[in-house]
Amino acid sequence: MQIRRVIPVLLIHKGLLYKSKNFKTPKYVGDPTNAVKIFNEKEVDEIAIIDIDATMSGREPNYQQIREIAGEAFMPLAYGGGISKIDQIKKVIDQGVEKVILSHYALTNPEIVSQTVKQIGSSSTVVCLDFKKKFFGGYEIYTKNGTNPTGKNLIDMAKRYEELGAGELIINSIDRDGMMDGYDLAAIKTVTSAVSVPVIALGGAGTVNDLLNAFECGATGAAAGSMFVFHGKHKAVLITYPEQSELSFI
């Protein structure tokens, strides 16, 4: 059995940290380097950084910034955003990153997934799927920060990426992003029973209980943004991470 992980996910926008709600209205939460330094001292299991501007503006990853951030992260670090070509993979890894997260370009060109696996191995290859629940049931994948409906089905694509060798899948609910009232547990259940590759749940976590629910539904990782950067009723920016004692029964 895989070890269950609790993973903070940080979004980079205009070079700084922001947190969105339903993929919209990004709120400024600080400087990525210091945030990662604090998470590092909190000994988080793993951390993911996603540059939400790169694909939108059609640019490459910001390698220098990745290096600066990776310099503060002694835990496994995953990076996503703007990776479109195979020669960028190695460059990202060279900055001190353990895993690359593919998203938009994995949909337009699924072969990039198998090429990445070939180059850096399955366990370092992650595919992130942003989805919305469809009115008549099922889950549709969106790309470009939730603005681009792909017409593709979450379950089908999860199976496809598993075949292509992806080491893990992040499934991110756009409807629940930033809401802090729980994951889309039905979606987690459906995906985890359709594939055997590790699945990381993202979108909606607000309490430790939500994280536990994701594990109950078969997720290997429980990831969150808001929960680890906002505190209390005024949503004060404050970096937190559950104590080992709270997670001990995982």
Place this chain on the structure above:
Amino acid sequence: MNSKIKSNSNLTYKICTKCVMDTSDPDISFDDKGVCIHCSNFENNQKNNWFRGEEGETRTANLVEEIKKEGVGKEYDCIIGLSGGVDSAYLAYWGWQYGLRMLAVHVDAGWNTEMAVKNIENICKKLKIDLITEVIDWDDMRAIQKAFFKSKVVNQDIPQDHAFFAALYKYSTKNNIRYVLNGYNISSESALPLAWRGNNAMDVVHLKAIYKKYGDKKISSYPFLQVWKMRLFYRIFHNLKIVSPLNLMDYNKNVALETLKKEVDFIDYGGKHHESVLTRFQQSYFLPTVYGYEKRRAHLASLIMSGQMAREEALKELEKPLYSSEVEKNNDIEYFIKKIGLSRSEFNQIMSTPPDSHDNFPNQDRFNEKLDSISAFFRKIIR
């Protein structure tokens, strides 16, 4: 580093016979028994503003009553700044004991340590205090902090402190709060020499002048306090009452720390003001290297004056290096360089140039005079 660092003045080296202040304070003077001016200032002045025992209790009760009266019909009685350090944490605990409804404000200027955020989390969770964080735009903060570093003026805290005051004014006005709880305490902060303080952080004219000379980008959202607002609006419509309750009790750092550890799982962060990487870098590296003094000396001297520490113990403390290891020191320097956006050679170049002085920059006094004459003029017209 040797604790007997070089003096800035022409005096030959001398250390107070009662506390540990020495000629690293260029303005220090001694009486014929070798007792320094800080000690006599403490005995003759500051001590009279520190109310321990029964008088402190009476004053505390009156203050709490006033604060609660002012808070009637409002969501909060008072506002409190939280840094993650001991003084503000203990102040929050004090307020909680008296049932004050506090709104905590934290300013995140990009240099928080894990201990600081953990302490704030624990205080707010355990004492059920609502928190607001003012996150300063990092691009602005970096530019201003870099400019101050380039200037090498004494008060490197201005960029952080100014933003902190601005946040206090902003959220107290927004929530219609009159009282500000301030962690200043004579118990541990009485001996700070004037020469080590530099200019007042509230002074926006001064801050902008330094930035104009050393800054390199347009500032977009850093919260500058506005002069007219400070002088006119705040004085007339929103007169904040800043109070320092820690001076109304026998405030003892060690006792406070033990209480906080027990009651709110507080984590001890070692040196004073080490809740921020930047402050640690400034106090343990920048100031001793550039100005030849250690702020901890004044802190330890204060503890001696307030009877919390023996002189011998303080002297022993001063023998210890400012960083526990070279590795730790280099980590802080490397992190500072990376975060502020300098190359190693630029950093070395700045460190080797002489520092600029606060006196070379204008301050708010001139503007205040102007504003006074303007308001006098208006008063005349109205009448």
